[in-house]
Amino acid sequence: xxxxxxxxxxxxxxxxxxxxxxxxxxxxxxxxxxxxxxxxxxxxxxxxxxxxxxxxxxxxxxxxxxxxxxxxxxxxxxxxxxxxxxxxxxxxxxxxxxxxxxxxxxxxxxxxxxxxxxxxxxxxxxxxxxxxxxxxxxxxxxxxxxxxxxxxxxxxxxxxxx
Amino acid sequence: xxxxxxxxxxxxxxxxxxxxxxxxxxxxxxxxxxxxxxxxxxxxxxxxxxxxxxxxxxxxxxxxxxxxxxxxxxxxxxxxxxxxxxxxxxxxxxxxxxxxxxxxxxxxxxxxxxxxxxxxxxxxxxxxxxxxxxxxxxxxxxxxxxxxxxxxxxxxxxxxxxxxxxxxxxxxxxxxxxxxxxxxxxxxxxxxxxxxxxxxxxxxxxxxxxxxxxxxxxxxxxxxxxxxxxxxxxxxxxxxxxxxxxxxxxxxxxxxxxxxxxxxxxxxxxxxxxxxxxxxxxxxxxxxxxxxxxx
Ligand SMILES: Cc1cc2nc3c(=O)[nH]c(=O)nc-3n(C[C@@H](O)[C@@H](O)[C@H](O)COP(=O)(O)OP(=O)(O)OC[C@H]3O[C@@H](n4cnc5c(N)ncnc54)[C@H](O)[C@@H]3O)c2cc1C
Ligand code: FES
Ligand code: FES
Numbered sequence: 001x002x003x004x005x006x007x008x009x010x011x012x013x014x015x016x017x018x019x020x021x022x023x024x025x026x027x028x029x030x031x032x033x034x035x036x037x038x039x040x041x042x043x044x045x046x047x048x049x050x051x052x053x054x055x056x057x058x059x060x061x062x063x064x065x066x067x068x069x070x071x072x073x074x075x076x077x078x079x080x081x082x083x084x085x086x087x088x089x090x091x092x093x094x095x096x097x098x099x100x101x102x103x104x105x106x107x108x109x110x111x112x113x114x115x116x117x118x119x120x121x122x123x124x125x126x127x128x129x130x131x132x133x134x135x136x137x138x139x140x141x142x143x144x145x146x147x148x149x150x151x152x153x154x155x156x157x158x159x160x161x162x
Numbered sequence: 163x164x165x166x167x168x169x170x171x172x173x174x175x176x177x178x179x180x181x182x183x184x185x186x187x188x189x190x191x192x193x194x195x196x197x198x199x200x201x202x203x204x205x206x207x208x209x210x211x212x213x214x215x216x217x218x219x220x221x222x223x224x225x226x227x228x229x230x231x232x233x234x235x236x237x238x239x240x241x242x243x244x245x246x247x248x249x250x251x252x253x254x255x256x257x258x259x260x261x262x263x264x265x266x267x268x269x270x271x272x273x274x275x276x277x278x279x280x281x282x283x284x285x286x287x288x289x290x291x292x293x294x295x296x297x298x299x300x301x302x303x304x305x306x307x308x309x310x311x312x313x314x315x316x317x318x319x320x321x322x323x324x325x326x327x328x329x330x331x332x333x334x335x336x337x338x339x340x341x342x343x344x345x346x347x348x349x350x351x352x353x354x355x356x357x358x359x360x361x362x363x364x365x366x367x368x369x370x371x372x373x374x375x376x377x378x379x380x381x382x383x384x385x386x387x388x389x390x391x392x393x394x395x396x397x398x399x400x401x402x403x404x405x406x407x408x409x410x411x412x413x414x415x416x417x418x419x420x421x422x423x424x425x426x427x428x429x430x431x432x433x434x435x436x437x438x439x440x441x442x443x444x445x446x447x448x449x450x451x452x453x454x455x456x457x
Contacts, residue, residue, distance in 0.1 A: 001170070003171070020168070020170060020171035021164070021165040021166075021169060021203070022164070022165075026164060042204065043201055043204070044200075044268055045354055047265065050267050056241070057266060057267045058267055058271050062197055062200045062201065063196060063271075064171070064196065064213070067193075067196075067215065067217075112266070113266075126352075130265050130354070131265020131266060131267050132265075
């Protein structure tokens, strides 16, 4: 039975009718035109479908669309509304991705990491993106960029507090 | 991949309503984080007539310590366990095991309760709940009952929970004595892989040991003979070499897609030794920090 759901998507309230068995990633991509989350494995393994759901990263291939009713979804599109974030700019400047398929997922996971832990060490960065598979880069440039942005943020903060 | 199977979606607003629904009709699957259930719906392994979301039920949430008992609500996710100061203080072993489950994006949704209800042999939360002597509070329209964790796992994907019951919470009585614990997980890589073998050891200051194993046998289990042998002893190389022989006798290792019997049996021995040594060292305020990989 189709049910109407309403949720905030990248800051804008959206309403639509969904079936109980509609999956969030499919609804985002095919009905709402949100193309940054990708369908990789469709089983929770690869992290390319990552979105923020009520402030936490989740695999949108493992969320029913109907569960989003009353909630808040932020995708990469919403993150860069006011232009690219420092993290995104650094990834672009360093050309850290290759094909870019994994990029939206990795950027969201790294964003969550830096929100929770502004000074992650290399191990913590690896841990935070361990669930985001990348077939191209070998991860090193990706980890380097996250470490670099974290170091810059911390340096900025220290300067201010002095 | 869309889910082709059709079902009704239920979102009861109270635990009472949820339990009446479960009592009145069959074919309802409770939904927590969905990290197992939605995969199974996609693959056609579960075909419920209705999926019932539990996340809005206040009765299932929350982590608390009261009167010496730690209560972990069924809605508590692995991410919440890892971040909880209560868990870090009272049961760092639980956070250590939670940290090995999948990846951050999965842990933000996956619950401990869902993990033990799914009860796959590689379930990462099983061994630490076994060595903590946890009990699972099951609730139904008929009432509430406590199921000791040692009676919970009855086989691969099989538990003591009845179809009309929900897990309300998991309870752990805090130990009176100081303890040290350790969970060692063997997997091919970090961040997504299910365990090929998992070992937990908990030891207290009177040198009472509890040892449990998962992924090696059809269901996670306590190794009572090994525990009795270790009682009162320091985990010296010699003692542990003796104990490993008992471990080998007590487990019934299996071959499956993740590892062979031989590999499992061999690695279980090595993991057990490191796990017991680390648990004891932690008891004495030494040893590797919680979360450090030992294999
Ligand atoms: C990519 C990936 C990697 C993973 N890696 C690991 C890993 O390394 N280690 C590991 O142990 N697990 C792993 N898992 C599985 C793990 O995420 C699940 O076991 C999870 O803990 C289940 O919890 P959930 O809240 O998602 O449950 P759901 O999927 O919502 O439910 C699981 C089952 O429990 C039932 N259920 C849920 N809550 C209740 C309740 N309160 N009362 C009664 N029944 C209930 C549901 O009906 C269903 O049958 C992985 C999963 C994925 C997708
Ligand atoms: S597509 Fe969702 S995790 Fe791979
Ligand atoms: S850059 Fe191609 S998958 Fe990561």
